[in-house]
Amino acid sequence: GESVGLHLPTLSxxxxxxxxxxxxxxxxxxxxxxxxxxxxxxxxQFIIDIRxxxxxxxxxxxxxxxxxxxxxxxxxxxxxxxxxxAVYFCAEIMNSGYxxxxxxxxxxxxxxx
Amino acid sequence: EPEVTQTPSHQVTQMGQEVIxxxxxxxNHLYFYWYRQILGQKVEFLVSFYNNxxxxxxxxxxxxxxxxxxxxxxFTLKIRSTKLEDSAMYFCASRREDRExxxxxxxxxxxxxxx
Numbered sequence: 001g002e003s004v005g006l007h008l009p010t011l012s013x014x015x016x017x018x019x020x021x022x023x024x025x026x027x028x029x030x031x032x033x034x035x036x037x038x039x040x041x042x043x044x045q046f047i048i049d050i051r052x053x054x055x056x057x058x059x060x061x062x063x064x065x066x067x068x069x070x071x072x073x074x075x076x077x078x079x080x081x082x083x084x085x086a087v088y089f090c091a092e093i094m095n096s097g098y099x100x101x102x103x104x105x106x107x108x109x110x111x112x113x
Numbered sequence: 114e115p116e117v118t119q120t121p122s123h124q125v126t127q128m129g130q131e132v133i134x135x136x137x138x139x140x141n142h143l144y145f146y147w148y149r150q151i152l153g154q155k156v157e158f159l160v161s162f163y164n165n166x167x168x169x170x171x172x173x174x175x176x177x178x179x180x181x182x183x184x185x186x187x188f189t190l191k192i193r194s195t196k197l198e199d200s201a202m203y204f205c206a207s208r209r210e211d212r213e214x215x216x217x218x219x220x221x222x223x224x225x226x227x228x
Binding site: 034041042043044045046089091099100101102103104105106 | 117144146148154155156157158161169204206208217218219220221222
């Protein structure tokens, strides 16, 4: 079946670097994408979202890019901080009726001071 | 900031036993969900609940699973006869109808260990 997946299971960066986390999706009918952050022992925390009619969306220190041509989603974190260390998931909405989320497997981001 | 509260944080049960996982969604939310995450794997959808009934469920949500909103505040997931493969983190989530998709708030989860 179709699914959302991630390229890199672990990303290690130095504090202050910019981080890029990637995600590939295969359902061209998905019209909404969300990035979540999950810290140890906690539930997924919303970071940023983007609709399929957009290419880019910026938040505070984070930017999401959507390339529909290659079905690719990325999360850019500027000036990465140790507090950004967590697992990051992309998720897509495949059923807009009840907004069921389909998650990717996750990427662990490790930020060294 | 309002939170989704889940109890217990960790539940250990013997195979074949029934477990009930409890959630208190945010009070003005209308849609409720259960998701689970097997260790090292992605978060998977189990069931959605709206207007006091199941609105959607996944293949995982078979006859051994049930959900209930017994009063105005609690939302429970029952596993009737647990199996080893039910060991996972179970997340409850809720959202407000008028915030569409990005209104999700997740709880911190219940870690279920079946031995």
